[in-house]
Amino acid sequence: MPAGKKNTTRKRLKKRTQTTIFVIETQIAAKDTSFPDKVARANEILSKTKFHDPKLFFGD
């Protein structure tokens, strides 16, 4: 096989590998780990308590 063709194949494989890694990283980053449901529920519960206005609970 001519040396030039080998290099082309290697470059093509390298490019394909890099593309695959990029996709995996994107999937991990897209996962939200900040618990939006739990935080939303906590905010909703607190909004119905006097904690919502700390002055009511702790005084000035």
Place this chain on the structure above:
Amino acid sequence: MTHVPYPYKNLETMRYIFISIGKKRIAKAVDFRPLKTNNFVNLSFGDLLPNGSIDDSISSNNGDIVKVLATVVDILKHFTTQHPETLIFFAGSSDERTKLYTRILKTYYIPFGKEYAIYGIINMGEYYETVPFDPKSDLDYLAFVIKKNN
């Protein structure tokens, strides 16, 4: 709580992890997230999943619950020492889980209550009442708020 806790790592400001070593080795995480109300954070605790999220509904039954709870309390102490003005909100992922938290608070009320003010939130229908946590009461709490005593 006198049980020796597991060592833990504070990977990010708001997240701690440790390994529960019982029948299996299970990665656990304790996470604090800011809430809309000033100075409040939500506490989440559970098994750390490979994608970085926390499963707080799972029952591991790993045989080391006392040591795991001691670790969570140790982490809580570390976090509240770093952020003494912060109020920690927590509720179970289900009614059963919140009742479990109530039993735990009752069990450890004497040592814990010296260092922390503990409040329970009760559902009164149109509004939620906040009361000091009473270990002798049979109230059904909806959630809890704790704050380190000054």
